[in-house]
Amino acid sequence: MKSSRRVAIRLAVLAALAFLPFLGGAQAPPAHATAHLVILNANVHTVDRSKPEAQALAVVGERIAAIGTDQEIRAWIGPQTKVIDAHGASVLPGFNDSHVHFVDGSMALSQVQLGDATTREEFTRRVAAYAHTLMKGEWVLGGGWDHEKFPGATMPTREWIDAVTGDAPAWIDRYDGHMGLANSAALRLAGIDRNTPDPPGGAILRDAQGNPTGALKDAAAGLVERLIPSPTEEQLTHAIHAGLAEARRCGLTSVQDISHAEELRVYQKLLAAGELTARIYAITPIQQYEFQVRAGISAAFGNDWIRTGALKGFADGSLGSTTALFFEPYNDAPTTRGLFNAMMLPEGHMLQMAQPADAAGLQIAIHAIGDRANHEILAMYEEIARRSGPGPVRGRRWRIEHVQHLRPSDYEAFARLGVIASMQPYHAIDDGRWAEKRIGHERARSSYAWRSLLDHHARLAFGTDWPVAPLDPILGLYAAVTRATLDGKNPGGWIPEQKITLAEAIEAYTLGSAYAEFTDDQKGSLTPGKLADIVVLDADLFHLPPAEIKNAKVAATIVAGKLVYSASK
Numbered sequence: 413m414k415s416s417r418r419v420a421i422r423l424a425v426l427a428a429l430a431f432l433p434f435l436g437g438a439q440a441p442p443a444h445a446t447a448h449l450v451i452l453n454a455n456v457h458t459v460d461r462s463k464p465e466a467q468a469l470a471v472v473g474e475r476i477a478a479i480g481t482d483q484e485i486r487a488w489i490g491p492q493t494k495v496i497d498a499h500g501a502s503v504l505p506g507f508n509d510s511h512v513h514f515v516d517g518s519m520a521l522s523q524v525q526l527g528d529a530t531t532r533e534e535f536t537r538r539v540a541a542y543a544h545t546l547m548k549g550e551w552v553l554g555g556g557w558d559h560e561k562f563p564g565a566t567m568p569t570r571e572w573i574d575a576v577t578g579d580a581p582a583w584i585d586r587y588d589g590h591m592g593l594a595n596s597a598a599l600r601l602a603g604i605d606r607n608t609p610d611p612p613g614g615a616i617l618r619d620a621q622g623n624p625t626g627a628l629k630d631a632a633a634g635l636v637e638r639l640i641p642s643p644t645e646e647q648l649t650h651a652i653h654a655g656l657a658e659a660r661r662c663g664l665t666s667v668q669d670i671s672h673a674e675e676l677r678v679y680q681k682l683l684a685a686g687e688l689t690a691r692i693y694a695i696t697p698i699q700q701y702e703f704q705v706r707a708g709i710s711a712a713f714g715n716d717w718i719r720t721g722a723l724k725g726f727a728d729g730s731l732g733s734t735t736a737l738f739f740e741p742y743n744d745a746p747t748t749r750g751l752f753n754a755m756m757l758p759e760g761h762m763l764q765m766a767q768p769a770d771a772a773g774l775q776i777a778i779h780a781i782g783d784r785a786n787h788e789i790l791a792m793y794e795e796i797a798r799r800s801g802p803g804p805v806r807g808r809r810w811r812i813e814h815v816q817h818l819r820p821s822d823y824e825a826f827a828r829l830g831v832i833a834s835m836q837p838y839h840a841i842d843d844g845r846w847a848e849k850r851i852g853h854e855r856a857r858s859s860y861a862w863r864s865l866l867d868h869h870a871r872l873a874f875g876t877d878w879p880v881a882p883l884d885p886i887l888g889l890y891a892a893v894t895r896a897t898l899d900g901k902n903p904g905g906w907i908p909e910q911k912i913t914l915a916e917a918i919e920a921y922t923l924g925s926a927y928a929e930f931t932d933d934q935k936g937s938l939t940p941g942k943l944a945d946i947v948v949l950d951a952d953l954f955h956l957p958p959a960e961i962k963n964a965k966v967a968a969t970i971v972a973g974k975l976v977y978s979a980s981k
């Protein structure tokens with residue numbers, strides 16, 4: 413009797429504690445530490461090995477204060493606390509896109525979009541409709557076309573758009589940005605005619621009579637692109653506003669922007685106005701390295717919101733444009749192995765930029781797609797390491813961007829040299845539709861080799877290359893775990909042995925990307941003390957069949973402890 417009465421009293425006290433959490437209890441924090449934001453009833457996947465899973469978390473100010481059970485975290489709720497019920501869905505660290513052309517993507521939101529055009533008629537119709545909205549003298553810009561989607565994989569020519577663009581110059585990019593279509597007016601402005609030679613690192617496509625068709629690859633595209641007027645600061649600001657809204661909708665709290673540099677001013681203005689809702693790491697063109705060296709900027713210079721100090725260069729082109737550089741010829745174009753980017757020419761030119769930049773503490777990130785391009789950049793990093801002494805210098809974190817096609821003998825170099833593989837999983841399910849036509853099955857087996865790279869202890873960072881691919885990280889997770897190509901022809905996965913687990917894919921998209929920008933001590937996992945950049949989904953990804961992951965949506969996005977997007981509003 414006596415003992416059962418004691419039990420009853422203890423139960424009553426426990427119940428009271430649950431309602432009045434600040435009165436006591438071992439887990440309860442001091443009364444002043446109430447949370448601004450609490451998320452309950454979640455499947456929290458922390459990406460923190462010391463506490464991988466939890467039910468709930470609490471945020472104080474800009475940072476994560478506690479991770480735990482619903483009961484533990486309820487103790488942080490005070491009168492001012494915003495409480496989010498996740499309804500059992502996944503809560504993850506905010507996504508960090510390690511490779512995004514944020515301004516190009518943002519600008520593209522208001523230009524002609526041809527990503528899903530599958531016929532010449534549709535192509536022409538959309539360009540016509542867009543050209544109609546422009547003022548006299550304005551360029552007709554935009555793109556996203558992919559000739560692989562047209563009947564017979566027909567390459568578009570200037571005849572497709574000349575009649576609907578008239579005297580207005582037009583430059584319509586292929587989706588990978590390594591080729592574009594100029595109309596006759598743009599070719600005239602650029603002075604490109606049948607007598608113009610192909611520039612080094614580029615190609616001018618020509619018809620049977622030798623006249624330019626309007627399609628220009630890599631360095632040849634530059635002949636037209638350099639004529640396009642830069643957007644005004646007002647146009648840039650307007651576009652970046654739209655891009656940030658898209659990022660919030662996608663649960664992106666950090667983006668690593670392959671930047672033109674001039675938009676840094678716009679980011680600073682937005683930050684001052686309290687309107688920047690994604691953290692920016694600006695990766696600027698390597699050709700401008702001397703400026704940063706002289707200014708004393710080194711990797712990860714800046715604050716929690718805007719940082720810079722990484723330099724981007726190009727080793728080659730793209731697979732779709734047959735400009736990615738391979739050791740062996742293309743199966744469907746046996747006269748070519750691809751092209752070095754002009755920055756690689758003459759031999760040693762990239763090293764001449766990268767080495768002094770590295771010595772000054774700047775981060776180097778080089779685009780390499782073909783197996784030979786990757787091999788050459790790994791060899792360049794090895795040479796820099798040899799010249800500047802063994803061991804990591806200033807904790808350098810070299811990167812290769814894309815890393816799409818590798819020789820298996822090069823897997824080990826990534827971990828050995830400390831080179832981050834910054835990759836875009838969506839490209840695999842997109843290119844996977846036709847990659848074997850270009851490079852055959854054997855080379856495809858070590859393409860997008862996420863499993864092999866992880867097995868060789870390489871670090872992965874994931875992103876999209878937006879606007880080359882959709883900005884949505886959930887599609888990237890889906891691509892990494894399924895490798896199911898967009899044409900539905902590989903439901904079990906294209907080269908399925910290179911699939912990785914959902915947890916590995918999420919880590920690459922959060923902590924891996926944070927590592928790639930020197931911020932893994934501040935973000936990338938849901939760890940007390942780290943920045944409260946969080947995404948709440950509308951489903952529990954770990955309990956979905958892999959094929960359904962792509963249907964999950966972002967329910968809420970939180971940056972620096974602030975709710976910046978909610979699907980229900």
Ligand SMILES: [Zn+2]
Nearest residue numbers: 511513670877
């Ligand atoms: Zn890119």
